[in-house]
Amino acid sequence: MPAPALALHDIHLTWPDGTPAFAGLDLQIPPGRSALVGANGTGKTTLLKLLGRELQPQHGAVTAPPTVALLPQDLALQPETRVDAHLGLAEHRAAIAAIEAGDTDPSLFDVVGDDWAVEDRVIAGLARLGLPADVLDRRLGELSGGECTSLALAGLLLERPDVLLLDEPTNNLDRRARERLHDLVAGYRGTLVVVSHDRELLEHVDRIGELRADPARTGTHQVGWYGGGWSDYAEQVAAEQRAAEQAVTAARSDVRREKQELATMQVALARRKRYGQKMYETKREPRAVMKLRKSAAQESAAKHRAVNEDRLAQARSRLDEAHDRLRVDEPIRVDLPRSAVPAGRQVLVLSGVELRTGALVDLELRGPERVAVTGPNGSGKTTLLHTALGHLPPVTGTVDLRVPSRLLPQRLDVLDPGLTVAENAAAFAPGAEVTTLRAQLARFLFRGTAADRPVAVLSGGELFRATLACLLLAEPAPQLLVLDEPTNNLDLVSVGQLVSALASYDGALLVASHDETFLADLGVQRRIEL
Structure with missing residues (x-):
């Protein structure tokens, strides 16, 4: 590979509880567009924070250019802050407005300096990511999650950093925003490192590095590089x-x-x-x-x-x-005959329903149909799901849910963190035989003592599998499974396991997602566009 633009040498990082995150990690990243993939919990986000100097190792060296900008996975924004202030533009805009109104105070000209077109550049940068000019006058709390992500990325691009680091940038982005981000990455001419499970986005990078942990040696990792985008990586x-x-x-x-x-x-x-x-x-x-x-x-x-x-x-x-x-990325295979829905049987009927967002919906779901709910951020997809399940009342109209149902929420917060995986499964299915339940958990890759681990200590991928297991094994068996952005924050292995698990699910599916590749893999038969 070319001479590295970023490098980590003999990095040792230990968390406050004594758990080693990295023990002797070496990594070199060349110029251009690189992606990092790997299972949840292997340390991809930690690695980006080391490269972005947000974390300091106890030992080792980080080599990076002077300016490195990081778009984190979880944005910490102040809801009351105006967008122009968040971008560092408020004082500049106020000074120009005062001068144009006739104020000749020299301090105003000092603020502006020679940069009279800064607002135009900012507006152009915002437009590139689909944000209108008037967003500058809004408060951060008024923006959707996707708009906040686009705004944060626009702010980083305005800084023109030597290196741009993106951690799961497509989370919370609707279809249009994802397409803009894909175009941005495809045309990026600097050094960029992205951590993502979005296979469409990964098609636009020059190389993919796979971060894998050594199960026998805690904290020991290796990165294997593959040339090309996602398709090339998958073939290799x-x-x-x-x-x-x-x-x-x-x-x-x-x-x-x-x-x-x-x-x-x-x-x-x-x-x-x-x-x-x-x-x-x-x-x-x-x-x-x-x-x-x-x-x-x-x-x-x-x-x-x-x-x-x-x-x-x-x-x-x-x-x-x-x-x-050999890889041990095992698929999940389940046999759930009690969840089967005969073809033609009515599962869910929404008649003349007006959502809290103002959207109007009529829907009839029959048999083991697979229906996607799509639409831009803020259009009411999550509201529709919760209304369909009876968690929220409609403004007008009727909701008729005719079968047992379960919701897999974005936050995966349905399990009791103080109980083990097996205890949570038993709570969802109190009448099930213990041996039968544990045999079913084994199909979700919780074998033997793995089912006796507390939920609180599970990695992201393990929590996802445990949540999915408890919902599918619940009593009564769900004949309608509702998924709200299920691929957010999931690694590629977990996405594959979700698809493999749902391949054998014979109930009806209602899925809100912006991930077109996932929807295609799932075999969605029709869509509701909000």
């Missing part, structure tokens, strides 16, 4: 997996062969030993000669055994190495 990973599977097959064959040769050798040695003992007992040769032969045979046997055992150990080592190259 698939080729690696095919090669790894072939290596495992070959290594297993070697182990079997070495075991057979060792067994054959041991049988031959045992026969020689019995023959030598018989010769000794019948005294067919002088005792001194037989002793020499016995000693030579023992020495030869020891050498043969050592050679065979060494070859077997090497074969086993090759098998372990081949296994290490």
